[in-house]
Amino acid sequence: MGLLACSVRQHSPTDMEMAHLAAGISHWRFGDCRLLCVNPPLVRALAALPVLLMEPKTDWGRVSPFPERRPEFDVAQDFVLANGQRSVELLAAARWACLPLSIIGASVVFFWARELYGRAAGVLALGLWCFSPTMMAHAQLITPDAGAAALGVAAAYVFRRWLKQPGWGRACWAGVVLGLAQLTKTTWIVLFGLWPLLWIAWNCTGPKSKRAGPTGDQKAEGENREVERGCVRQAGQMAIILFLGLYVLNLGYVFEGSFQELGDYRFVSEMLAGPNDESQRPDPSPGRNRFQGTLLARLPVPLPKHYLLGIDLQEWDFERRLWSFLRGEWRKGGWWYYYLYALAIKVPLGTWILVLLALLVGLFGQGYSASRRDELLLLAPLAVVLILVSSQTGFAHHMRYVLPSFPFAFIWVSKVARAVDLEHAKIALLAAAATAWSVGSSLYIYPHSLSYFNELVGGPTGGHAHLLGSNIDWGQDLLYLKRWLKKHPDVRLDGLVSHNRYRPACLGLDCPMPPKDPRPGWYAVSVNNLRSRSRAYEYFLNFTPVAMAGYSIYVYHITSGEANRARRELGLPELAAREGR
Numbered sequence: 001m002g003l004l005a006c007s008v009r010q011h012s013p014t015d016m017e018m019a020h021l022a023a024g025i026s027h028w029r030f031g032d033c034r035l036l037c038v039n040p041p042l043v044r045a046l047a048a049l050p051v052l053l054m055e056p057k058t059d060w061g062r063v064s065p066f067p068e069r070r071p072e073f074d075v076a077q078d079f080v081l082a083n084g085q086r087s088v089e090l091l092a093a094a095r096w097a098c099l100p101l102s103i104i105g106a107s108v109v110f111f112w113a114r115e116l117y118g119r120a121a122g123v124l125a126l127g128l129w130c131f132s133p134t135m136m137a138h139a140q141l142i143t144p145d146a147g148a149a150a151l152g153v154a155a156a157y158v159f160r161r162w163l164k165q166p167g168w169g170r171a172c173w174a175g176v177v178l179g180l181a182q183l184t185k186t187t188w189i190v191l192f193g194l195w196p197l198l199w200i201a202w203n204c205t206g207p208k209s210k211r212a213g214p215t216g217d218q219k220a221e222g223e224n225r226e227v228e229r230g231c232v233r234q235a236g237q238m239a240i241i242l243f244l245g246l247y248v249l250n251l252g253y254v255f256e257g258s259f260q261e262l263g264d265y266r267f268v269s270e271m272l273a274g275p276n277d278e279s280q281r282p283d284p285s286p287g288r289n290r291f292q293g294t295l296l297a298r299l300p301v302p303l304p305k306h307y308l309l310g311i312d313l314q315e316w317d318f319e320r321r322l323w324s325f326l327r328g329e330w331r332k333g334g335w336w337y338y339y340l341y342a343l344a345i346k347v348p349l350g351t352w353i354l355v356l357l358a359l360l361v362g363l364f365g366q367g368y369s370a371s372r373r374d375e376l377l378l379l380a381p382l383a384v385v386l387i388l389v390s391s392q393t394g395f396a397h398h399m400r401y402v403l404p405s406f407p408f409a410f411i412w413v414s415k416v417a418r419a420v421d422l423e424h425a426k427i428a429l430l431a432a433a434a435t436a437w438s439v440g441s442s443l444y445i446y447p448h449s450l451s452y453f454n455e456l457v458g459g460p461t462g463g464h465a466h467l468l469g470s471n472i473d474w475g476q477d478l479l480y481l482k483r484w485l486k487k488h489p490d491v492r493l494d495g496l497v498s499h500n501r502y503r504p505a506c507l508g509l510d511c512p513m514p515p516k517d518p519r520p521g522w523y524a525v526s527v528n529n530l531r532s533r534s535r536a537y538e539y540f541l542n543f544t545p546v547a548m549a550g551y552s553i554y555v556y557h558i559t560s561g562e563a564n565r566a567r568r569e570l571g572l573p574e575l576a577a578r579e580g581r
Helices: 002-008 017-030 042-053 072-083 086-117 119-131 133-139 145-164 168-182 186-204 218-252 305-319 338-346 349-364 372-391 399-422 425-445 478-487 538-542 560-569
Strands: 323-326 329-332 495-497 521-526 547-549 553-558
Touching (some): 002 086, 017 042, 017 072, 017 086, 042 086, 042 145, 072 086, 086 119, 086 145, 086 399, 119 133, 119 399, 119 425, 133 399, 133 425, 145 168, 145 186, 145 218, 145 372, 145 399, 168 186, 168 218, 186 305, 186 372, 186 399, 323 338, 338 372, 338 399, 349 399, 349 425, 372 399, 399 425, 478 547, 478 553
Parallel strands (some): 495 521
Antiparallel strands (some): 323 329, 521 553, 547 553
C-alpha cells in the first residue's frame, strides 16, 4: 500500500482513466450506465465517490444515448477542459479510492494459500501479489483490471468455503461476492457456467458415500436418504448462489433495462445482430437483431441493458479486426499466442522459475500439492480466463486483459514454500532466490511498473520492440517529462507527441507536434509513436535519446549535423544552413 500510495500522484492520467472517471461521475448523476458500457461500473463508480465531494466542473453536452458511438471519450475531453490542471488532483483522489481493492486481493491470496499449503506459502503468495509489476501498475489506476482480479479471486475463495461446508449462509455470501465480481469486468460472466461444473466435479471427486446394505439394513438406507437430501439442499444452494449473483449484478446497474425482451434490443455485432456489411463500418449503426422473428425474441434477458450492450459492443470491436502490434509487426487482428508471449516477457523471470519449480514439485514431489479438488478450483479459473481472452483474436492490445487470472497463479505457485515445512533445504533456497529475483527486478524499475519487461528482452528499454499500448506506454509519464523540463530550464521543446487522450497542454506542456522528417531541435516522443503504424516518427529510432521520462517518453536533442546525416540516409535533401539551430 505504501508503494501504491507513493505512485498515485507521480503518474499523469493514462489513456483511459479520464473516460472512466467521467463515466463514473455520470453514473451517480444520471443513474444510468451508458458511458463506457464495455466495462461494468463498480470500480469507476467507487473511484468517482470522493471526486463528487470535491464538486468538479462537468459538461454533459456530448453525452449520447447511443453507447456504440463511444461518447465517453468526448465527455472526458470536456471534463478535462472544464477542470484544467485540477483534473490531475481529481484523478489522484479517485485513484486513492480504488487502493482498498488491492488489500482485498492481497488478503484472499494470503489466506487461501495458507489454508492449502501452510503459512510460508501464504507469505509467498502475498509477496507475489504485492510485488507483481503488472499488479502494482494497475492497482494504482481506476481502470477495472486490478479490481476484477481482487474481487474475482475473492468470489472464488468464498465459493470454495461453501463447497467445503455447504450452508445457506455461506451460499448467500458466495452469491453476493459473485455479483460484485460481475460488476468489475464482463470476463467473469464465465463463472455462471464454471461454478456449477466445479460444484459437480467437487462432489464427484470427493470421498465416496456409503452404499446401502441389504434390504433390511435400515441404518444404511437412512444414510443413503440423508446423502440424497444433502445433494438436493446443495443444488438449491447452488441455485441461490447464481440467483444472488444475477441479482447483485442487476442491482449494481439499478435494474436499468433488466428483463427487457431479447427482441427489443438493437445490436451492432454480427454475433447478436446477424451478418451485415454495415457491421464493418467504423461508425456502427444499431438497429439489427438476429433474434427478431424467432421464439427467443420474447425471452426476458435477466441482465441489465447496458451490460449486454457492452458485451455486444466489445464483440463488435473484435469482429472488425483492429490493428495490433507484436514484435515489430503490425497487422489487422491479433495472434492466439499474443497473451502467452506477453506473459513470457512481462512477468519477472524469478516468478517463471517459481512456476517451473511448482510444476516439478507438484508432479514429482511428495507433500507439496493440495487435494485434486482444491487444485482444480485454482487452475480452472486461470485456464478459462487465458483461453477466453486468447480466443478473441480480433485484436491484441493489452496484457491487462489476463490480469484476473494472476491471483490464482500466485496461490498455486506458492506450494513451493512447502519446502520450508518439509525441510527440503535445496528447494527452499532455490525458491527464496527466485522470489528475491522477482521482487528485486520489480522494485528496480518502481514506480514505472506499467513499463516493466523482464531481462529476456532487455528490460523496459527494449520492451517497445515487442509490445506497445498499455503494456509500456499509456501516457503515464507526462508528469515525469514536466519535472525533467523543470530541472533543465535551458531546454525548450520544439515538438512533443504522446500516446494519450489526455492533452499535454492541460499540464502546461503546450508544444507543437514534431516534424515528420529529421530536423534539429529538442523533441519528446513516446515509444508508442516511435513504433506507430504510420511510421511518422520512426526516424527518431536512428538517434540516441539524451534522457527518458519514465520508460515511455524519450527526449532527443538533434543537431544540424545529425539531422542532415539522417536525411541523407533516408534519401531526403539536406537542410540549408539557415534551417539549422
